[in-house]
Amino acid sequence: MNIKIPYSLLKNYLKTRATPQKIAECLTLCGPSVDRIIKTKTDIVFDIEIITNRIDTASAFGLAREAVAILPQFGIQAELINNPYQLNGRVPKMTTKELPLKVQILDQSLVPRFTTIILNHLKVNPSPKNIQQLLLAAEIRPINNLVDITNYLTLSLGQPCHIFDYHKIKNHTLKLRASKKGETVTTLDHKTHSLPGNDIVIEDGSGRLVDLCGIMGGKNSEVDENTTAAILFVQTYNPLKIRQTSLATQERSLAAQICEKQPDPELVLPTLITGIKLLQQTAKAKVASPLIDIYPNPAKRKILTIPLAKIDQIAGINIPPKTTTAILKSLGFQPKIQNLKLTCSIPTWRLHDIAIAEDIIEEIIRIYGYFKLSDQFPSASIPKTDVDIKLYWEYQTKIILTHLGFTEIYHNSLISKSILEKSTLPLEHSIGLKNPLSQDYQYLRRSLIPSLLNTLSVNQGRLELPLKIFELSNIYLENFPQPEEKPILALATQGEDFLKTKGDLEALLHYLKISSLKFIPSKNNSTLFVKSKMAEIYSSKKYLGVIGEISSTVNHNFSLTNKVNLINLDFTTLSSLSNNNIKLTIPPVYPAIIESITIESKRPIGDLIQTIKQTHRYITFVHYSESYQNRHTFIVHFNHPQKNLTQKEINSIKQSILLIS
Amino acid sequence: MKQLETQVNLLDQLFDIHIKTVNSLKDLDSLNIKYLGKNGQINQLFKKVPSQQKPILGPRINALKNKIIRILNDRKKLLQKTQDETSFDITIPGITSPLGHLHPISQAIKEIEDIFSKLGFIRRRYPEIDTDWYAAEGLNIPKSHPARDDQETFYVSDNLVLTAHTSNGQLHEMELMKNPPIRMINIGKTYRRQIDASHTPMFHQFEGLLVDQGVNISHLIGVSNYFVKNYFNSESKIRLRPHHFQFTEPSFEVDIVCSSCHGQGCRLCKAGWLELGGAGMVHPQVLKNGGINPQKYTGFAFGWGIERVIAIKHRINDIRYLYTTDLRILNQV
Numbered sequence: 006m007n008i009k010i011p012y013s014l015l016k017n018y019l020k021t022r023a024t025p026q027k028i029a030e031c032l033t034l035c036g037p038s039v040d041r042i043i044k045t046k047t048d049i050v051f052d053i054e055i056i057t058n059r060i061d062t063a064s065a066f067g068l069a070r071e072a073v074a075i076l077p078q079f080g081i082q083a084e085l086i087n088n089p090y091q092l093n094g095r096v097p098k099m100t101t102k103e104l105p106l107k108v109q110i111l112d113q114s115l116v117p118r119f120t121t122i123i124l125n126h127l128k129v130n131p132s133p134k135n136i137q138q139l140l141l142a143a144e145i146r147p148i149n150n151l152v153d154i155t156n157y158l159t160l161s162l163g164q165p166c167h168i169f170d171y172h173k174i175k176n177h178t179l180k181l182r183a184s185k186k187g188e189t190v191t192t193l194d195h196k197t198h199s200l201p202g203n204d205i206v207i208e209d210g211s212g213r214l215v216d217l218c219g220i221m222g223g224k225n226s227e228v229d230e231n232t233t234a235a236i237l238f239v240q241t242y243n244p245l246k247i248r249q250t251s252l253a254t255q256e257r258s259l260a261a262q263i264c265e266k267q268p269d270p271e272l273v274l275p276t277l278i279t280g281i282k283l284l285q286q287t288a289k290a291k292v293a294s295p296l297i298d299i300y301p302n303p304a305k306r307k308i309l310t311i312p313l314a315k316i317d318q319i320a321g322i323n324i325p326p327k328t329t330t331a332i333l334k335s336l337g338f339q340p341k342i343q344n345l346k347l348t349c350s351i352p353t354w355r356l357h358d359i360a361i362a363e364d365i366i367e368e369i370i371r372i373y374g375y376f377k378l379s380d381q382f383p384s385a386s387i388p389k390t391d392v393d394i395k396l397y398w399e400y401q402t403k404i405i406l407t408h409l410g411f412t413e414i415y416h417n418s419l420i421s422k423s424i425l426e427k428s429t430l431p432l433e434h435s436i437g438l439k440n441p442l443s444q445d446y447q448y449l450r451r452s453l454i455p456s457l458l459n460t461l462s463v464n465q466g467r468l469e470l471p472l473k474i475f476e477l478s479n480i481y482l483e484n485f486p487q488p489e490e491k492p493i494l495a496l497a498t499q500g501e502d503f504l505k506t507k508g509d510l511e512a513l514l515h516y517l518k519i520s521s522l523k524f525i526p527s528k529n530n531s532t533l534f535v536k537s538k539m540a541e542i543y544s545s546k547k548y549l550g551v552i553g554e555i556s557s558t559v560n561h562n563f564s565l566t567n568k569v570n571l572i573n574l575d576f577t578t579l580s581s582l583s584n585n586n587i588k589l590t591i592p593p594v595y596p597a598i599i600e601s602i603t604i605e606s607k608r609p610i611g612d613l614i615q616t617i618k619q620t621h622r623y624i625t626f627v628h629y630s631e632s633y634q635n636r637h638t639f640i641v642h643f644n645h646p647q648k649n650l651t652q653k654e655i656n657s658i659k660q661s662i663l664l665i666s
Numbered sequence: 667m668k669q670l671e672t673q674v675n676l677l678d679q680l681f682d683i684h685i686k687t688v689n690s691l692k693d694l695d696s697l698n699i700k701y702l703g704k705n706g707q708i709n710q711l712f713k714k715v716p717s718q719q720k721p722i723l724g725p726r727i728n729a730l731k732n733k734i735i736r737i738l739n740d741r742k743k744l745l746q747k748t749q750d751e752t753s754f755d756i757t758i759p760g761i762t763s764p765l766g767h768l769h770p771i772s773q774a775i776k777e778i779e780d781i782f783s784k785l786g787f788i789r790r791r792y793p794e795i796d797t798d799w800y801a802a803e804g805l806n807i808p809k810s811h812p813a814r815d816d817q818e819t820f821y822v823s824d825n826l827v828l829t830a831h832t833s834n835g836q837l838h839e840m841e842l843m844k845n846p847p848i849r850m851i852n853i854g855k856t857y858r859r860q861i862d863a864s865h866t867p868m869f870h871q872f873e874g875l876l877v878d879q880g881v882n883i884s885h886l887i888g889v890s891n892y893f894v895k896n897y898f899n900s901e902s903k904i905r906l907r908p909h910h911f912q913f914t915e916p917s918f919e920v921d922i923v924c925s926s927c928h929g930q931g932c933r934l935c936k937a938g939w940l941e942l943g944g945a946g947m948v949h950p951q952v953l954k955n956g957g958i959n960p961q962k963y964t965g966f967a968f969g970w971g972i973e974r975v976i977a978i979k980h981r982i983n984d985i986r987y988l989y990t991t992d993l994r995i996l997n998q999v
Binding site for chain 1 (some may be wrong): 736763769772785786788797826828855865876880883887907909910916947992997
């Protein structure tokens, strides 16, 4: 989360000669990052990123507390002023019982600390100009002096607080409890929430909910221009409950974002006292009740002891113990060094953040300055482990394909239902998301094909044909206990002769040294492919995938006007068969005799080539030339490794070839 | 003898006619074979001459032969000269083979893999769909922790998520290796529920993990600087800013110096620096969860976006362009 802190508010707590720019620069290097410095008409505003474990920095005071630890590291003096924690020891006596209030806390675990006070004789007006300007600088809309003071308190001290109209609380009762499922409350933003149950709420004793605690006040108890008496209250809540309710109601108010991160209960009372003072000044408030403070288990500092040597071990340089203690002292950690051990007392505002030695060490090194650390290489101990050969072949395959004229595409793994329907692939067994971003990204792909067809369609008419694209990505298949992530290589061409695409595949497999290819006409009834132009691809008995021409139906669904060829390969098998450890064969010194031979047969050409090759071991190469009806011509190379073959020898081999039918 | 002499004269005249028809070196070659070849006209004449007539006819035929050789040679020179001087428009575009293109993300992955492999980091790929333990709980992010907010996670089921970062690889790698040294660079697809100029629902990260004895923050700085100097340029350098991640302690945000303004501050950067991504010293609890003794070993880890480093290097201000399917763009890379 980001918050905006005006510089003039920061100055209420920080005394330094550093410029706002310098403060921002130093804070960014050693503490909260100042994302931007915004100049407004009246102020300079820091836009600050608050990291989840440092809710104690989400205020002008919190920022000042960081600055007084950080600035001295840059040689700049800085002093914390108006520290609200000092108010803990100086609570004014409040004994008047002018207006009654009954507080009931049904479950103490919901609210670690509950403080409240009733203020009477209020004059509701617009806030003084300086407060309005500060709020506007922080992008908070001024409303009236009562509401503005609560926002001003949050911005100054980082502790959310709320104010009710006393007379709108029917029985003058605040009953804090867990909500029941289905109870409704209308919040200040006019939204009515039906609660999921177990939310922290306050009812007024009549069953009417008046507050969605830690998130937003109830509309029915809102202060307005007629308010004369108000209940100011400041609490800390069970952070998990706040978070659950905030997420369930989609109310991500600043209060919720703070309360879910456990602000310091020790800051609650100072906030209330500061609030009373401010309302006395700006709204002529008079205290009308005793101060109620229900705080059964006060936060206590924790003690943590760590070996001093560990600091340097993690930093990689030597940080003098004196520097270490100075840093920790400035952060409020009360450090002591004894027997090479560092003992710290963790302040209440850091109790949830600092738990182990590494947390303390982070504090020391960050304030010391990460930029002061050295730049070293770790010593060369190299792990003994095998590389993933699949990753090697992935890159090789991609490079070969680009050389064959294919362009690589990265498609999203998440696809829509409609694109699946277009490709006639079934939706069933697709893994769907529980919380998709939109219908476009709803299912994990079980096939790369729909995305490729879509891309061909998108590019149609933009470029000269043929279009040649590929993708090598995982598909996701249902499995137990975890889905299977299976790498697939898919190639698609548009406007290219089927045999050319097939030839590219053969070239790829040739480069990968995958041999003994077989293209077996598929008997499957596929709606995706043209039935007569679809084959399963094997290397010996290993199934590699399919090749085919996309059916007219699917082509039409994707508005594709040219024929599309598609190849889908199981990349795990491909990479397991790929090989770069080849034995070179030295070609025979005697030149091959090359003859053209025509055979009459009804068998597929692929079969015939295989059969011719197997006729004799001196046949070294068979190339298909052309066909006329059932007569097929092949170019055949004859070669003996150690001598020139005689015409007689060749003729006898030719005789056995001509017997093939 | 008279008859033979006439034949010689006829051949002489015939040659004069033939030579006029020659237009190319190829024609000249066949003329050469026709007259001067092994079975050419001249040799055939020689064969016909009886031995007693040789003293007279021999010199005559030889003279013809020499004349033919001379003319053919002259003609050859002339033809070669003309052929070399034939005009040709060298500016006509060449006939190219169709060009394929490797996607920028694949190119970046290869570069990153190579840079880290020189430091002994082994490339891995771990699941994109993983259990809550590897993606969160085991990384010290308890259920309902506000840190889960940052992740905008996609859920497949209550216990299965699309990984919002590659950090799930940390625990997988520790389990695989069992004992340090561990040097991993895990590159994979990651997913988050957001889409804008700097976010796409699917993106890629590279996760570095080094666990060994005596590993400290200075080593993280050293390795990070090595990466940025090799991937961006030799002037590049990093800085660490304090940050918080549940699975590292201390945690950092790593920035690199802006190459547009050289750290002076400009429109593209924050006061001279650009955010690269998160890093930190591996949290002792995460080491424990991965079966590594945190008393004995320390480690650092970082997880940075591939699209992010491409965008910085090539000054792309909308990373959604990396997921274009427009071949007019992809064919440029």
